[in-house]
Amino acid sequence: MTAQHKLDYSSLVDAELAALCVRRDPDAVRYILTVNNQRLFRAAWSILKDRSEAEEVLQVAYVSAFASMARFEGRSSLTTWLTRIVINESLSRLRSERRRRASLEADGVSVLNSYREKLMRGSDTPPPDVAIAREQLRLLLERVVAELPDIFRTVFVLREIDGLSVEDTAGVLHIPPATVKTRLLRAKRRLQQALAPDVHEALTGTFPFAGADCAALTERVMVRLGYPHDRHG
Structure with a gap:
């Protein structure tokens, strides 16, 4: 065989x-x-x-x-x-x-939470700007979701992140489907309210572009526009 x-x-x-x-x-x-x-x-x-x-x-x-x-x-x-x-x-x-x-x-006795320290501990080599921005956004979202009340947070994660159906979520948590829908709606409203100011603040500092990078770009644009190099710079 x-x-x-x-x-x-x-x-x-x-x-x-x-x-x-x-x-x-x-x-x-x-x-x-x-x-x-x-x-x-x-x-x-x-x-x-x-x-x-x-x-x-x-x-x-x-x-x-x-x-x-x-x-x-x-x-x-x-x-x-x-x-x-x-x-x-x-x-x-x-x-x-x-x-x-x-x-x-x-x-x-104080109970110390080392979670955030572990997250922030990484390579000595700074990551690219895009990776930094993504990490900042991930941490922001994770923090805001973590601050949701327990009854809302688990429903939000199961439905919106894991993609479980209303029925499966209800079965897992032993609550009626209507309660799942209500808690998810309230979780989304809380997240929207919590994220609004933080997202604006985070985006203003995203993709920093200064120093030598900024100066080099300025010179390239000046050349393209037909202006001579700044010999006094």
């Missing part, structure tokens, strides 16, 4: 993928991770607001999910099922962290 062709995992239905994972097919597991990592990370971040914590929760949730994959019944999509596990794990982590923080604060 000739060797079987490699499976096209993207063509399989969720129940088939789950069955392959139960049989410990490494390629099936890798495929599920690849197509779900980003949206599941965002779901965790929407609750924890910390990248390292979200990454840790995602790993724990994956271990739990694959261990119980045989219980996947297909009543929702595999992505929705995984999202529910990640959210439950994130909420559990959040409750534990709050208890720990309350205990530490009772003892007069």
Whole structure:
């Protein structure tokens, strides 16, 4: 018998993928991770607001999910099922962290959040202006989304960033679809109000162009316009 062709995992239905994972097919597991990592990370971040914590929760949730994959019944999509596990794990982590923080604060111990420091730590070589602008915008958006109330933030991330349907979002969060729509609308209004002044301020400092770059451009334009070089400059 000739060797079987490699499976096209993207063509399989969720129940088939789950069955392959139960049989410990490494390629099936890798495929599920690849197509779900980003949206599941965002779901965790929407609750924890910390990248390292979200990454840790995602790993724990994956271990739990694959261990119980045989219980996947297909009543929702595999992505929705995984999202529910990640959210439950994130909420559990959040409750534990709050208890720990309350205990530490009772003892007069400061809890330091190193998240922003980690984000700002990077290469010693300054990135191009475009990369700087994109990073500034990313940080601005991340900060504003993080400041949304919990009930709005998770709905916003699941619907607008991860692209879950109203029904899937409602199922994951155990709330009515109408509540999903209401919370999303309120989240968008809050974001619009919060972003307006910051976006203007951020854009005024975007793509800095000064010093030697500015001077060189000025001279090139002057030449194109037919003016002689400034010999006294």
